[in-house]
Amino acid sequence: MATKPRRIGAAKAKRAAGSEHYAKRIISIEEKERLYRRWIDRMVFDRKANVSGACLHFYSNTDRWTREWDGNWFFMDESIRSHGKLLAIDTGRKGAKPMELYDPVSRTLIFMDAGYYGWLKSAALALTGDVLEDNHRIFSVHGALLSAGGKGVSLIGPSGTGKTTLSYGLLLDPCVKLVADDWHFFKFVNGDATGYASEKNTYIRADVASVWKEYKRLLKGAKLDNRGRAVVDVGRAIGKNKLEMTAEMRFIVLLQRDRAQPIVRELDAEEAVDYLVRNDYCNPHTLQSNAWKRKVRKEAFLTLFKRCRILLLNTVETPEQSLQRIKDFVGL
Known part of the structure; x- marks a missing residue:
């Protein structure tokens, strides 16, 4: 009996997109200070992490995140002053909805009632990314980065388009190494675009x-969490x-799921930037999107894309078929 082909299904896309739904709000430093004073003495978990060279100080009033946090990040010397603070607060209110509050002045992010480590991980990366973008012109990519024969391949797409599935499929090739499976940073060094890993271990x-x-x-x-990760x-x-910590970015694979569109199409840099802008850079965790941020991000990605070959891949086929199209594109 023939086996029904496995597909990166619409149901999975719907579930994944829904998982990103939490409220976000920019707050003043005065409001941050009131909340900080209210909760800081109740914190029972306190760690510093090294996230791509930035020091992130994490606090929580519950120790439920201990295993995930300690396994996820590189440790930072406790004597180093933090570049940003993340407070994960369980308010104890029944039926409380998750809320993210960010003060960009003090770089303090307060996440109320997250209930899911994946949100806190992404919040940590978004906070670090906000600092690195402003102060070091290092930019965030919500996507996987692999090294294929020494050339960086970045997979970027909205939730549910198969980014993780295809990344781990590509990693099975003997010529491919993993830099990051979910989020990486990039900067320009001597005219090249270098991508950097963000985590010690992966949240899969x-x-x-x-x-x-x-x-x-x-x-x-x-030990899986409440989301099977x-x-x-x-x-x-x-x-x-x-495993690699860096890769020179040479190939970009943008993902979509739309049966009305072609399976594959190569894009130029301007078309690729338009795709990202339309999809909010495929990153629902970004903390700030003011006019200045939008300008510098667009310029950075345009510069990056001019250095890369770009493929728009429609993942309506089976994972095996989509994977082969990526391999053909990067020359594996």
Whole structure:
């Protein structure tokens, strides 16, 4: 009996998109200070993390995030002053909805009632990205970065388009190494665009192993959270030699799911930037989008894309078929 092809389904896309729904608001430093004073003495968990060279200070009034946080990030010397603060607060109110409050003056992000580590991880990266963007012209990409034969391949797309599935499928190729599976940073160095890893270990969905059986060993024994995810050391499953911290960005694969559109199309830099702008840079976690931020981001991505070949891939086919199209594009 023929097996029905597996697809990156619309139902998964709908669930993934819905998972990003929480309210966000910019607050004044005065409001931040009131909230900070109200909650700071109740914090039972307190860590500093090294996120791409920035020091992020994390506090929480619950220790439920201890395992994920400590496994996810590189440690930072406790004597280093922080570049930003993230407070994860469980208010204890029944039915409380998640709320993210950000003070850009003090670089303090207060996340009320997150209930899900994935949001806190993305909040940590968004906060770090806000600091690096303003002070160091280092920009965030909500997407995977792999090194294919020494050339960086960035996969970017809205939630549910198969970014994670295709990244881990590509990683199975012997010539491919992982830099980041969900979020990376980039900056321009001597005319080249260099992409950087953001995390020590990856926060991965268990269902990746349902598509690529090779990852079952990676998730064996992992303690999954309430969203079926776990922080794991990918190097234990595929070998430490399959991990890299940086890659020169040469290929961009933009993802979409639209049966009315072609399966593949190469884009020029301007078309690719238009795609990102229309899709809010495929990053629902961005903290600020004022006129200045929009200007510098657009300029940075235009400069990046002029240095890369760009493919718009419609992931309506099976993961195996979409993966082969990426391999053909990057020359694997």
